[in-house]
Structures are given as C-alpha cells and as structure tokens.
Amino acid sequence: MIPKATANLVEMFSSVQGEGVHVGTSTLFVRFSECDLRCRWCDTPHSWALAKTARLESERGTGDFREVANPVPLSQLIAAAEALELPSHRFVSFTGGEPLLQPEPLVSLARAFRERGPRIHLETHGLHADALAEVLPVIDVVSMDWKLVSDVRRADDRKSGPVEDFHTAHAEFLRIALGAPEVMVKVVVTPATTDEEIDAMMHCILGVSPEVPVIVQPVTPCGGVGAAPGPQRLLELLSRLERSLPNVRLIPQTHRLYGAL
Numbered sequence: 262m263i264p265k266a267t268a269n270l271v272e273m274f275s276s277v278q279g280e281g282v283h284v285g286t287s288t289l290f291v292r293f294s295e296c297d298l299r300c301r302w303c304d305t306p307h308s309w310a311l312a313k314t315a316r317l318e319s320e321r322g323t324g325d326f327r328e329v330a331n332p333v334p335l336s337q338l339i340a341a342a343e344a345l346e347l348p349s350h351r352f353v354s355f356t357g358g359e360p361l362l363q364p365e366p367l368v369s370l371a372r373a374f375r376e377r378g379p380r381i382h383l384e385t386h387g388l389h390a391d392a393l394a395e396v397l398p399v400i401d402v403v404s405m406d407w408k409l410v411s412d413v414r415r416a417d418d419r420k421s422g423p424v425e426d427f428h429t430a431h432a433e434f435l436r437i438a439l440g441a442p443e444v445m446v447k448v449v450v451t452p453a454t455t456d457e458e459i460d461a462m463m464h465c466i467l468g469v470s471p472e473v474p475v476i477v478q479p480v481t482p483c484g485g486v487g488a489a490p491g492p493q494r495l496l497e498l499l500s501r502l503e504r505s506l507p508n509v510r511l512i513p514q515t516h517r518l519y520g521a522l
C-alpha cells in the first residue's frame with residue numbers, strides 16, 4: 262500500500278511530446294511505476310514493477326538526474342517540477358507504467374501542476390474505467406491506447422494460448438473519457454497486427470465516438486518486436502480506418518528521431 266500524499270514513480274523529466282495530436286509541444290513527463298499489461302514492444306519494462314527509487318531530472322533539458330527513494334512525497338515532486346520550470350511547459354504528461362493504478366496521488370499532483378499553468382495530459386493503456394472516472398475532473402487530455410491481443414497480454418495471463426480481447430473494456434473506457442475536454446485514441450501497429458482486430462476496434466469506436474481522433478502509431482522496434490510494418494502495410498491500415506472514421510492520422514514516435522527522452 263502506497264502511503265497517502267506520496268507517489269511511486271519511475272522518473273520525472275522535461276522534454277517534448279513525441280506522440281499523438283500534441284506532438285512537438287513542451288511537456289513535463291511524470292512516469293508512474295507499475296503496469297498490469299505486457300506489450301511485446303514495451304520500451305519501459307523497468308516500469309512494470311513498483312520501483313524502489315525514482316529519478317528526477319535536476320535541471321531542465323540537461324538529462325542530469327538524482328535518485329530519490331519511493332514512494333516520493335508529493336511536496337518533493339512539486340518542488341522538483343518547479344525546479345524544472347513547470348509553468349513554461351504546455352503540458353504535464355502522466356504516463357507509465359500505468360498512471361491509473363495510482364489515482365489518488367495523480368489527482369493531487371494534477372491539481373497542483375494545473376494551478377501553475379500547464380494542461381494535464383493523461384497517457385493510459387485505457388482499461389481502468391473506474392479509476393478514470395475518479396481522476397477525470399483534473400484531466401484536460403485523455404490519450405488512451407487501444408491494445409490489440411496480437412501483441413499485448415495482461416501481466417497475469419498465461420504465456421500462451423488464446424486470451425480475451427480488450428475491445429469491450431476499451432469501448433467502456435472511451436465512453437467515460439469523452440467527459441474530458443479532449444480525447445484521442447492511439448493504436449500501435451506491428452507486423453503481427455491483423456485486419457480483423459483493426460476492424461473490431463473501428464466498429465467499437467464507431468459505436469461510441471466516430472469523430473474521436475485516432476492515431477495509428479507504427480511500432481518503434483523494441484523488446485519482442487524487431488521491425489515496424491512496411492510503408493505499404495501502413496497505408497493499407499490507414500485507408501482501412503479512413504473508409505469509416507473521419508479523423509485518423511499516421512504518426513510515428515517523433516522524439517526517437519532526435520534522441521530525446
């Protein structure tokens with residue numbers, strides 16, 4: 262149990278949003294520790310378990326970090342964010358791991374950060390609808406993933422064999438997320454992505470919010486995924502979604518291009 266007024270983090274640092282509709286905006290990232298999914302392409306496997314220590318960037322943009330013990334008092338995190346020139350950022354992004362596994366500290370931090378200027382961007386795997394409802398009043402942008410079982414399992418699933426897909430749970434999550442000022446759906450596609458699961462996702466989105474921005478993100482090769490889909494396959498996937506959804510964009514992880522955190 263994490264004591265109140267503390268958060269269990271992996272790291273906090275200043276950078277630039279590399280994904281989605283707000284790509285290119287100055288963003289302070291707060292990465293929560295622990296995740297209950299296992300994506301084959303996960304680039305932050307160190308965030309899966311509760312971490313003993315967190316690293317906090319000391320000076321904006323330097324990449325110099327200091328280690329602190331977890332759980333970290335929220336007052337310490339707010340002071341560290343101010344040292345990183347918090348009000349100069351367009352957004353604070355709560356990411357992970359899965360930030361909705363710690364809804365109480367998330368709400369407290371979001372309130373404190375928002376008062377100082379930045380908008381609050383929640384990056385989530387999009388499955389904990391109850392926790393989302395709890396935090397929604399302090400969130401400006403919900404960026405939810407739509408996970409596909411060709412590449413993603415729950416952490417407690419068996420290693421092989423068929424698993425239940427996430428479509429129904431994501432659709433329910435999206436319904437609640439629409440209470441936020443802004444929502445987007447992100448789907449990471451790999452060579453394993455099938456047309457059937459893309460169609461199932463599309464039908465769910467059509468049933469809940471056809472206008473929601475959908476970001477198709479080609480995987481950045483990592484972990485168990487060695488390559489991204491080729492250009493022809495990406496165009497096929499884009500066209501397939503654009504036939505029914507009005508607001509689809511293909512956007513890779515841009516921060517990887519210039520080596521940002």
Ligand code: SF4
Nearest residue numbers: 296298299300303358
């Ligand atoms: S949900 Fe995020 S942190 Fe969890 S395994 Fe997937 S990519 Fe990694």
